[in-house]
Amino acid sequence: MNSMNELKAIALAHGGIIETKTASERGVSKSMLYKLCKENKIHRIAQGQYIFPDELQDELLSISKRSDQIVFSHETALFLHGISDRTPFEHTVTAPTGCTPSQSIKAECKVYHIKPELFDLGRTTLTTPAGNIVPAYDLERTICDMIRSRNKVGTETFLAALKLYAAHPKKDLNKLNTYAKQMRVAKVLRQYLEVLL
Structure with missing residues (x-):
């Protein structure tokens, strides 16, 4: 299973936002998210929320989640x-x-x-x-x-x-x-x- 593909699917289904809990349900661990963050493959926008670097953050969606x-x-x-x-x-x-x-x-x-x-x-x-x-x-x-x-x-x-x-x-x-x-x-x-x- 490719973590990046999983995360892309999650982002697509959730307005660009990847939540820690959704990611772990799909088999992507917190430590994997942390690693991808350090590699600049995803950005942390709030606690438990990430987006891809080329995504525009929807602030309202992020807050509501x-x-x-x-x-x-x-x-x-x-x-x-x-x-x-x-x-x-x-x-x-x-x-x-x-x-x-x-x-x-x-x-x-x-x-x-x-x-x-x-x-x-x-x-x-x-x-x-x-x-x-x-x-x-x-x-x-x-x-x-x-x-x-x-x-x-x-x-x-x-x-x-x-x-x-x-x-x-x-x-x-x-x-x-x-x-x-x-x-x-x-x-x-x-x-x-x-x-x-």
């Missing part, structure tokens, strides 16, 4: 929905209260926490610019998150998101209203939408 307890939210979700023209300076994720994301996630992302019962509200999957699928919140949930965190995200970002949402052809105001009630931001939402719609 580090924990199933995080969902892309706020500015990153707006970006993935195509509602924000700016690539976020720092990625934003939401985790359930009581879950502490790893150091590597905290080093690269702004982490918000929410009650576990609201964690899956509006959870969906979106495609990264590199064409990989990652967990993120739908548009309506993202707008509610922006309202909840309006003091942290900044007025300009928050208002720009609301304006773009109000003009969005696929907006679902009924769903937005339902989420807003569950997340207790319905009153604030109404004040802003009356001005925009």
Whole structure:
């Protein structure tokens, strides 16, 4: 069995990322990964994650593979929905209260926490610019998150998101209203939408 061929197959099936656990399931040991890394045949991008030197790293995919307890939210979700023209300076994720994301996630992302019962509200999957699928919140949930965190995200970002949402052809105001009630931001939402719609 050729380790490089195994790793190429893994990379192909997993958006370019080779994870230690997947590699060992396919018979490529940690020590072999370490050896290939030293030989510059693969590059380590995070703990337990490698890519081939000629591959472009999909940061969002790399982050999402580090924990199933995080969902892309706020500015990153707006970006993935195509509602924000700016690539976020720092990625934003939401985790359930009581879950502490790893150091590597905290080093690269702004982490918000929410009650576990609201964690899956509006959870969906979106495609990264590199064409990989990652967990993120739908548009309506993202707008509610922006309202909840309006003091942290900044007025300009928050208002720009609301304006773009109000003009969005696929907006679902009924769903937005339902989420807003569950997340207790319905009153604030109404004040802003009356001005925009």
